Amino acid sequence: MLVRLLYVSRLADPSKPEVIDGILSDSRKHNPELGITGILCYGAGIFLQAIEGGRGPVSELYNHICRDKRHKDVVLLDFQEIQERRFGGWTMGQVNLAKLNTSIVLKYSEKAELDPYAVSGKVSLALLEELMATASIIGRA
Numbered sequence: 646m647l648v649r650l651l652y653v654s655r656l657a658d659p660s661k662p663e664v665i666d667g668i669l670s671d672s673r674k675h676n677p678e679l680g681i682t683g684i685l686c687y688g689a690g691i692f693l694q695a696i697e698g699g700r701g702p703v704s705e706l707y708n709h710i711c712r713d714k715r716h717k718d719v720v721l722l723d724f725q726e727i728q729e730r731r732f733g734g735w736t737m738g739q740v741n742l743a744k745l746n747t748s749i750v751l752k753y754s755e756k757a758e759l760d761p762y763a764v765s766g767k768v769s770l771a772l773l774e775e776l777m778a779t780a781s782i783i784g785r786a
Contacts, residue, residue: 723766
């Protein structure tokens with residue numbers, strides 16, 4: 646059974662932006678063997694991540710993220726059974742919002758700032774799907 650999980654978190658130590666590269670590297674290294682795909686969107690110290698795969702591996706990964714010292718304020722935004730993957734082309738695609746046209750973020754938010762804590766999970770997922778449709782995702786693996 647395939648599921649999609651969407652969560653938001655904050656970078657625990659904003660003085661260490663290199664942590665983002667470590668998270669992406671870990672994801673790309675371990676996700677293929679677990680059958681997990683997804684996308685990581687980050688900006689202003691906030692992570693928005695969609696993870697897809699089997700129910701068990703996705704749940705285990707989410708629990709690992711909740712315990713990961715690189716993240717804080719982890720909040721589950723959406724969890725659903727899915728018929729097919731939406732982000733299947735990426736072991737972990739990435740979007741850096743600092744390099745993104747702010748009009749895309751503004752389309753889904755009150756301000757041109759990423760704040761998944763202030764919108765519904767469905768809105769956050771719609772933003773990720775738009776980023777995919779506009780080829781804003783990099784790091785295809």
